[in-house]
Every structure is written in structure tokens, then in C-alpha cells.
Amino acid sequence: MSVIFAILFYLATLLFVVGLLSRITLYARTPAPLKIPTTPAPTTRTGVVFRMTREVVFFESLFKANLWTWSMGWLFHASLLLVTLRHLRYFTDPVWGWVAFIQPFGIYAGITMLLGLCGLWVRRLFVERIRYISTPSDHLWLALLIVIAISGLMMQFVSHTDVVAVKSYFLGLLHLQIGTLPADAPLMLHLFLVFALLALFPLSKLLHAPGVFFSPTRNQTDDCREHRHLSAWAGKLESEK
Amino acid sequence: MADITAPAYRTIPIVPALKPGAMEGKGPFIASDKHQEALGFPGQLVDDWHDRAIAKMGDLLGKFRSLRVFLDACVHCGACSDKCHYFIGTQDPKNMPVARQDLLRSVYRRYFTFAGKYFPKLVGARDLTREVLDEWYNYYHQCSECRRCSVFCPYGIDTAEITMAAREILATVGMGQKYSNEIIGKVHKIGNNLGLPEPALVDTLEGLEEDVKEDTGLDIKFPVDVKGAEVLLITPSADFFAEPHIDGLIGYAKVFHATGTSWTLSSMASEGANFGMFIGSYEQLRKIALRIREAALELGVKRIVVGECGHAWRVAYSFWNTLSGVGDGADETDRFAQMLQKQLDHRYKQPTHICEFTWDLIQRDALKFDKSKNDKFVITMHDSCNVARGSRMGDLPGGQFEIPRNIIKAVANNFVEMDANTTRERTFCCGGGGGLLTDDLMDLRVKGALPRMEVLNQAVQEHGVNYMAAICAICKTQFSKVMPVYGFDRRMVGGVHQLVSNAIILGDK
Numbered sequence: 001m002s003v004i005f006a007i008l009f010y011l012a013t014l015l016f017v018v019g020l021l022s023r024i025t026l027y028a029r030t031p032a033p034l035k036i037p038t039t040p041a042p043t044t045r046t047g048v049v050f051r052m053t054r055e056v057v058f059f060e061s062l063f064k065a066n067l068w069t070w071s072m073g074w075l076f077h078a079s080l081l082l083v084t085l086r087h088l089r090y091f092t093d094p095v096w097g098w099v100a101f102i103q104p105f106g107i108y109a110g111i112t113m114l115l116g117l118c119g120l121w122v123r124r125l126f127v128e129r130i131r132y133i134s135t136p137s138d139h140l141w142l143a144l145l146i147v148i149a150i151s152g153l154m155m156q157f158v159s160h161t162d163v164v165a166v167k168s169y170f171l172g173l174l175h176l177q178i179g180t181l182p183a184d185a186p187l188m189l190h191l192f193l194v195f196a197l198l199a200l201f202p203l204s205k206l207l208h209a210p211g212v213f214f215s216p217t218r219n220q221t222d223d224c225r226e227h228r229h230l231s232a233w234a235g236k237l238e239s240e241k
Numbered sequence: 242m243a244d245i246t247a248p249a250y251r252t253i254p255i256v257p258a259l260k261p262g263a264m265e266g267k268g269p270f271i272a273s274d275k276h277q278e279a280l281g282f283p284g285q286l287v288d289d290w291h292d293r294a295i296a297k298m299g300d301l302l303g304k305f306r307s308l309r310v311f312l313d314a315c316v317h318c319g320a321c322s323d324k325c326h327y328f329i330g331t332q333d334p335k336n337m338p339v340a341r342q343d344l345l346r347s348v349y350r351r352y353f354t355f356a357g358k359y360f361p362k363l364v365g366a367r368d369l370t371r372e373v374l375d376e377w378y379n380y381y382h383q384c385s386e387c388r389r390c391s392v393f394c395p396y397g398i399d400t401a402e403i404t405m406a407a408r409e410i411l412a413t414v415g416m417g418q419k420y421s422n423e424i425i426g427k428v429h430k431i432g433n434n435l436g437l438p439e440p441a442l443v444d445t446l447e448g449l450e451e452d453v454k455e456d457t458g459l460d461i462k463f464p465v466d467v468k469g470a471e472v473l474l475i476t477p478s479a480d481f482f483a484e485p486h487i488d489g490l491i492g493y494a495k496v497f498h499a500t501g502t503s504w505t506l507s508s509m510a511s512e513g514a515n516f517g518m519f520i521g522s523y524e525q526l527r528k529i530a531l532r533i534r535e536a537a538l539e540l541g542v543k544r545i546v547v548g549e550c551g552h553a554w555r556v557a558y559s560f561w562n563t564l565s566g567v568g569d570g571a572d573e574t575d576r577f578a579q580m581l582q583k584q585l586d587h588r589y590k591q592p593t594h595i596c597e598f599t600w601d602l603i604q605r606d607a608l609k610f611d612k613s614k615n616d617k618f619v620i621t622m623h624d625s626c627n628v629a630r631g632s633r634m635g636d637l638p639g640g641q642f643e644i645p646r647n648i649i650k651a652v653a654n655n656f657v658e659m660d661a662n663t664t665r666e667r668t669f670c671c672g673g674g675g676g677l678l679t680d681d682l683m684d685l686r687v688k689g690a691l692p693r694m695e696v697l698n699q700a701v702q703e704h705g706v707n708y709m710a711a712i713c714a715i716c717k718t719q720f721s722k723v724m725p726v727y728g729f730d731r732r733m734v735g736g737v738h739q740l741v742s743n744a745i746i747l748g749d750k
Contacts, residue, residue, distance in 0.1 A: 040638035065320035065393035211314030
């Protein structure tokens with residue numbers, strides 16, 4: 001079992017990294033021939049950095065759109081970030097100071113993450129418009145994340161897993177040594193679904209995470225009159241003339 | 242028109258329930274082979290439409306980062322789902338921006354993504370069939386490319402980009418739209434959307450000079466093709482004779498007259514509109530924009546000023562520098578752009594919106610007004626979508642909202658705002674933008690105007706508004722046609738420069 005999970009770990013990590021990098025490369029290489037920032041837009045690069053930061057950290061546009069979706073979505077994402085950072089302790093020895101510091105908050109974040117996810121699912125199920133646009137995969141992603149959260153919380157609150165053993169197993173994997181993984185059901189479920197999430201990330205709507213950084217309506221500077229913006233293929237049209 | 246009645250007003254805020262299939266149909270008239278072929282598109286639906294459509298989609302995915310990222314990034318969060326005026330007005334779920342995008346995204350997933358190729362049901366992917374093609378034609382002609390949804394999307398997904406791509410694919414397989422393609426043909430052949438040839442244009446403008454003389458006693462000129470003029474005015478051709486547009490044109494001419502600015506129109510480029518944007522064709526967009534470059538070079542003008550037209554200003558402000566070099570900041574080595582940019586006077590913004598031009602003069606005290614001439618009006622401002630969300634005026638973000646309002650306040654005493662959820666960057670489209678201003682879409686146009694009419698009605702009830710200013714030829718035409726359906730006087734809509742024209746004091750100098 002330890003070996004199977006080791007293989008899954010390496011495979012999922014590989015698919016995640018390679019898949020994501022290739023997608024990011026594709027986005028970066030695809031030209032944006034026209035200036036299409038949604039205005040009013042910042043007129044300087046610094047302004048764009050601020051706009052993007054507000055978008056990524058606070059979900060500014062979503063806040064304008066719908067307070068329910070914003071609050072549930074933001075709660076989920078902020079919690080997920082905290083929970084993920086908390087998990088760094090399984091991969092570092094000695095544990096970094098700030099990672100040790102956030103440990104107790106990370107546990108609460110596990111609960112708020114679950115709340116956020118349930119809120120989003122309730123919206124998806126009961127708001128007519130959103131139910132209409134939902135595909136099976138939209139529901140499955142929520143289900144997957146919810147089970148990940150529940151199985152994680154179970155190890156904390158219901159049946160304790162030997163986390164010291166889990167840590168030494170993952171530290172071993174980082175050094176290409178396969179140790180012994182505790183054979184607990186919640187742990188195996190938790191890990192399996194996390195690996196699935198990583199592997200499917202670059203093939204799915206989770207691409208919104210890198211995508212937002214490449215969104216021309218958000219990352220372009222409004223300086224159309226001051227600077228001539230010309231992509232390679234559009235420039236070629238001029239030499240033909 | 243007779244059989245079209247206005248939908249009832251609802252209580253604001255409005256949470257529309259879904260009416261699936263409410264706007265199913267065949268869409269606007271399809272372009273004839275003559276109109277298609279004039280633009281280099283096939284005349285009829287080609288036999289291998291399936292393969293050509295997919296190939297075109299692949300081509301566009303490689304050329305436009307917007308399309309590539311937007312098709313991947315949507316998570317179906319629903320932020321946009323209640324933001325489209327066509328959805329609010331028709332309640333057809335396929336008019337929700339996300340659902341409209343999904344019409345194309347489902348096909349993208351099927352042919353271009355792993356999940357869609359192997360698990361189509363799971364991710365809502367589907368084959369491109371004839372039914373899908375027809376559905377695209379219908380629903381991508383129920384989007385005015387107004388970008389309201391893009392304001393609210395957490396990833397900035399702009400349905401306009403998706404609609405443009407879909408229309409480009411449709412035209413490429415032989416399903417272009419009659420209204421837009423016929424008009425683009427006229428622009429290339431005659432010089433403007435209305436197909437008004439040079440002699441007729443000159444004639445119209447001479448008639449206008451006489452009318453204005455009768456009205457003011459002054460020789461206010463409307464010059465055409467004057468070489469060496471300082472300003473080239475590019476304005477929508479509706480300004481030449483449509484109501485209320487023409488009153489705006491008179492306003493521009495009075496401003497030029499009052500300051501002794503030498504200006505000219507161009508018969509070759511007697512059109513500010515650029516329907517190339519509506520049909521999503523970069524080539525057409527560029528080709529139409531190049532006429533203005535040619536006219537500017539030929540006439541040797543120092544400034545290019547753009548009249549009141551929404552999408553034309555988006556194209557001019559955001560795209561002209563890219564497409565035709567009208568702007569500033571081209572590389573020393575960029576001969577194409579430098580040729581024109583060396584000629585232009587860069588003490589001024591190139592291009593300049595007529596509102597920027599007028600506001601600049603007002604700030605320098607170069608214009609005098611009798612504000613009481615507009616006292617019969619209680620004025621509000623309908624921000625035109627392309628100006629609001631696809632352009633700017635002045636030096637600061639949001640200048641496109643402040644400058645027209647500043648002008649109104651400088652020439653009139655009574656100005657009030659409509660509901661803040663429907664002005665500035667949150668403004669509603671008039672319901673006729675994006676190539677939909679055609680009689681064969683009248684039902685859609687009336688329903689699409691409903692959200693604006695509901696809010697306007699609120700302002701009428703509360704403040705007695707009787708003049709809605711807009712700086713867009715499409716807004717003006719659309720509102721003067723649909724407002725009577727809602728029981729408003731068609732003269733309630735007018736331009737900002739119509740108010741300028743009313744109040745400006747001439748002949749003192």
C-alpha cells in the first residue's frame with residue numbers, strides 16, 4: 001500500500017507540474033493583439049499590479065457581483081490557503097517557525113473551508129440560474145473538495161492518525177525513499193483524493209487559478225493612445241502592405 | 242412595430258426567473274452571397290462547415306489569448322448570470338453570459354481538451370452539429386458585446402470576445418449576418434455605413450449650413466475634404482441626417498466655429514463606425530480603420546477628433562494606435578506608424594473625443610454658454626457601454642464618465658443620476674449595440690432595452706427626467722425607436738453636444 005501511494009504521489013505531482021507549466025506556457029505564448037482592459041483601468045504597470053492583487057487576494061470583481069458567492073468563495077479559498085500552508089509541516093524538518101505558528105489557525109480553517117464549500121454547493125443546488133449552468137463536473141469538484149476536507153478533519157477530531165509516521169513517510173518520498181504509511185482509511189481516502197485533484201488540476205476548470213493572471217481584461221494597462229501595442233502576427237499584416 | 246408591445250416594468254431590484262426557450266429562433270437575417278463574398282467570406286454554408294469551423298476555432302485560439310484563457314478559466318460561479326440586459330429583459334437562460342459562452346465552450350471542450358474528448362458528458366462538452374451552429378447564430382446575435390458581464394467576472398472573462406469569435410467562425414463557414422456585412426460592404430464601396438456617396442454628402446451638409454444659418458444667422462461651415470485643415474472629424478454617418486444625431490453634429494460645428502478651429506470631414510472616411518469589431522473580424526476591423534489613416538495622411542491634418550459614437554470611440558481609443566498608427570509612442574523603427582504620428586500634433590491626445598475637445602475649451606474659458614437655454618430639461622446620463630467599459634477620456638481612469646457629465650453641468654442647470662447600479666461601468670447597453678440595430682431583431686431590441694427603461698422610469702417618477710443624454714449613435718437610434726414602445730417621447734434621448742448646441746453663445750467675438 002505504501003508503494004502504491006508513493007507511485008500515486010510521484011505521478012500526481014508530475015502531472016500537476018508538467019500539465020500546469022505547459023498550460024501556462026501556452027497562455028504566455030498566445031498573443032493578445034488588441035488592448036481590451038475592462039475600463040476604468042489602471043494607466044500604469046504599478047496600477048495593474050494593484051488591480052491584480054485586489055482581484056486575487058480579495059476577489060474584487062466577485063464582490064461587486066454577488067455578496068453570497070463572494071463570501072462563500074472567499075471563505076473557501078482563504079481557508080484552503082491556510083490549510084495548505086499548514087500542511088507544509090509534513091514536508092519540512094525542522095518545521096519553519098511561521099508554519100508552526102499557523103498550526104492552530106489551520107485547524108479552524110479546515111472547518112471554515114468546509115463551510116465555504118457547503119455554502120457554494122447550496123448556491124449551486126438551490127439558485128435556479130446557477131443550477132442551470134452547472135455541469136456534473138462542477139458538482140463533482142465540490143464533492144471531491146468536501147470529502148478531502150471531511151477526511152482531513154476526521155483525522156483531527158474523530159480517529160487520530162499517527163501524523164509522525166505520515167511525516168516521516170513524506171519526508172522519505174522527498175528523498176526518493178519509500179517508508180511505511182499508516183494504513184488508516186481516512187488518511188488513504190484523503191491522500192487519494194488530493195492526488196486526484198493534483199493530477200486533474202491542469203485538465204479542468206481549476207485552471208482559473210493561473211488563468212486569472214493572464215486575463216487581458218485585467219492585466220493590461222490602459223495606455224492605448226500613449227504606446228503602440230502590436231503583436232507579432234498583427235505586425236506582419238503591415239509589412240504585407 | 243405595431244405588434245410589439247412593451248414588457249411590464251418590475252420592482253427593482255429584479256431577480257429574473259428562467260424562461261427556457263423564450264428567445265429560441267432563427268436569429269437575424271443571414272447575409273446573402275453578395276454581401277458575404279464582398280468581404281471574402283463564402284456566399285453559402287459550405288459543405289465542409291464542420292471541419293472549417295473547428296479549424297477556424299483552432300486558428301483563433303492561437304491568435305487571441307483572451308479566447309484561449311476565457312474558454313478555460315470559467316468555473317460556473319454565476320457572478321455574471323444576472324448581469325446581462327438581454328437576460329434580464331428576456332429571461333431566456335441562454336442569455337446568461339456564462340450560458341452564452343458555454344454554447345461555444347462546450348464545443349471547444351469537445352475538440353480541444355482532454356476532458357471533453359474522453360468524458361464529454363461530465364464536463365458538458367458536445368459535438369458541433371448543424372443544430373449547434375444554428376443555436377450559435379441565434380444566441381450570439383443576442384449579445385451586444387457590451388462587456389457588462391466582464392466587470393463582474395472574477396477572472397475578467399469578457400463575453401464580447403467569445404461572441405466575436407463565434408460570429409467570425411459563423412461568417413467563415415458562410416453564415417454571416419446580413420445587417421453588419423451589408424453595412425461593411427457599403428463602407429468599403431462608398432465610404433460610410435449609410436451608403437451616402439460624396440455628392441449626396443456634400444449636398445446634405447450644404448443644406449445643413451443653410452438650416453443653421455436660418456437658425457443662428459451665422460455662417461457655420463460643415464467642410465468636406467479640406468486639405469491642410471487642423472482637425473479631421475470622424476463621426477458616425479448617422480450624424481449627417483438622422484434625428485437626434487444631427488443636432489449633435491451642429492453642436493460640434495458650433496464649438497469649432499466658436500473657437501475658429503479649422504476642421505474638415507473626409508468623404509473617403511465619412512464614417513466613424515467600425516462594424517468589423519461587431520463581426521469579430523480582425524481583418525475587417527483593420528481594413529475599416531485604415532481608411533481613417535489614409536484620409537488623415539491625404540488631408541495632412543494635425544488632429545483627429547471623434548464624434549459621439551460608442552463602439553467607434555472604443556475602436557478609436559483602444560485599437561486605432563494598433564491598427565492604423567493613429568496615436569502616439571510608436572517605435573522609431575516603426576515606419577508604418579511613424580509616417581502618421583510625425584504628422585500629428587502630440588500636444589493633444591490622438592485621437593481626441595469630441596467631449597474631450599469641448600471640455601478642454603470649457604476649462605480654458607474659450608466657450609460661453611447660456612445655461613438657461615436648457616432649463617426646460619431635467620437631464621440624466623446614459624453611459625454608452627463601449628465608452629464606459631472599453632475606453633477612456635482625459636488623463637484619469639473614469640474620465641469617460643466625468644467629462645461628459647462635466648460638459649452637461651457646464652451647459653445646463655438640471656442634472657440628476659439614475660440608479661448607481663446601472664450607470665458608469667455598470668451601465669446597461671441600450672439593447673441595440675453590437676450589430677443588432679436592425680429591424681429584424683426588433684423584439685430583442687425592445688426586450689433588451691427593458692432594464693434601462695425600468696431604471697429611467699424610476700428617474701422620471703422621482704426627478705421628472707425628460708432628457709436622457711447619450712454619446713453614441715446606436716444608443717440614440719435605438720432609444721428613439723424603442724422609447725415610444727415604452728410610452729416615452731422619442732425626443733427624450735439626445736446627445737451631449739445637442740445640449741452644447743442649445744446653450745452655446747456665438748457671434749460675440
